[in-house]
Amino acid sequence: MDLDFSAEDLAFREEVRSFIAANFDDDMRAKMTQSKNGHIDKAGQVRWLKRLHEKGWIVPDWPVEYGGTGWAAAQKYIYDMEMALAGAPSTGNMGIRMCAPVVMAFGTPEQKAQHLPKILATDVWWCQGYSEPGSGSDLASLAMKAERDGDDYVLNGSKTWTTYGQWADWMFCLVRTSQEPIRQMGISFLLLDMKSPGITIQPIRTLDGPPQGDQEVNQVFFDNVRVPVSNRIGEEGQGWTYAKYLLQFERGNAYAPGLTNQLAKVRKIAGLERADDGQRVLDDPDFRRKLSEVQIKVEALNATELRVFAGRAAGEAMGATSSMLKLEGSQMQQAITELALEAVGVYAQPFVEDTWAHLRGETNVPRAGPDYAATVAPMYFNYRKTSIYAGSNEIQHNIMAKMVLGL
Structure with a gap:
């Protein structure tokens, strides 16, 4: 696949950046920065999704006849990466990402008419x-x-x-x-x-x-x-047949854009925090080695996702590949939270239960260290789930062994 961006692709990238600048408001940005799990409150998520709907960008993976964008692979890649690098809320809620594809594929005309427009408009959660x-x-x-x-x-x-x-x-x-x-x-x-x-x-x-x-x-x-x-x-x-179809969408997500953003945050923290010898954590050879190893794996995952999603756009079924993406993506999510915990050091030890308290003006809640430290430990704990939900990593290994290797 040709990964060189055309002039039209570069113009589209500027359009995406302009949209984010105009619509990703200060309240959303503040809450995303202090989010412990990568999400914000329901009101903020709905506000963001409705703005994407008004733009026509809320469901780029849907078929055009149901409201999809019809983007080429390069545009989809640009969109996902720019949204992730900006730290914008995810568009992958369960209605859009999981329920809607099943309704499209197996629902009656009445079910499609009842549910798909409301999912598209974020009128129903x-x-x-x-x-x-x-x-x-x-x-x-x-x-x-x-x-x-x-x-x-x-x-x-x-x-x-x-x-x-x-x-x-x-x-x-x-x-x-x-x-x-x-x-x-x-x-x-x-x-x-x-x-x-x-x-x-x-x-x-x-x-x-x-x-x-x-x-x-x-x-x-x-x-x-x-x-x-x-x-x-x-x-x-x-129902088992429909559930397996749905799991392709739950497991087969684009992990690389979000991982790229998370790695950038870890690198920034490591450039600010000091190790035991007084030098920057980023200058520690062992930490740099671990960071580089994760960076290489994220780049490899990014290339694989581009290949897979280009195939999907051409009508290829995802099948067991969704298990491979879920397995590697979840492992990288956990690895990055571990690096963040190491980089922030002792400032992760005071557990901040409500990281949004100071955004509400509750300044009587003390904090130790910089604001970015408050979410590191909660996110580390939260991301222990990634190797369990949507089928544990052991289950993904079994699927790949059976369907890919024929074991």
Whole structure:
């Protein structure tokens, strides 16, 4: 693939930069700088996504007929990299990135008309109902029942690790509609309104503490929750097929742009902080070696992603490649947070539970060290999850061994 930018590509890059300068406002910038998990509050994310929607840039990966941009690979690369380097909020929420592709591929015309325009306009926030207590990477063991009662399913059970479930208007959910000898059978894919009677959301406190008062993950309980059969995607008992299709989009993301931005932050911190000998951390040979090793891997991942996404644009299926990207991307995310923790040194030890407190004018909350130190330890702890969610790294290794190596 030709990676030399044309004059049109360079003009597009300037357009992206101008858009970011005009629309990535000071409030968003401040919150992103002090974010412990790479996200900001719901109001800020919705504001950002709606501005992208007005520009026509919110879903560059969608087909043009549903609102996609139709960009060439070079434009998509420029867009992703410029957004990441600016530290802008992610556009990959669960409605856009995961639910919508399944609705496009397997939904009825009525389901497409009901849900896709609202996802596009960020009028509805979605969460994912996959994992259960005792059913995570072994997703086929899920047990939440959906029993048919006339034109409804009646749901009983619970889902866990539900990211931003407290924000969600709707959930896409895997449920067990029958017991089969092969566990992957008997699973169905439902879309459900989170305001339905019988749903209870309970927050889960994680190692990084409550993110600015909005916990990131939850457990969701279902007590005789009625969901119309018309909300089922595709055929009953075929949810595993649709779930595997969705996981290609959950796992097969572009990691390199965000990793590039994170590495730049680590390099900046290491250039400011001092090692035990009084010299800059960045001048320490061992630290520079580790930083260079991660930089090389990120560049290799970037080249691989460009090749893969160019193939997708040409109609090639991602398949097991999504597992490779998820595996390497999550490992690099963790490695960079480890380097950041090393670079910031003792300033990471005082744990700042609410890193947005001073943005709200709560100046009575003391801090040790510079502002950039406050998020380093929380992000380190938060990113321990990356090798577990969307299928653990061990699961990704098994997928690649079976589907790529034929073992």
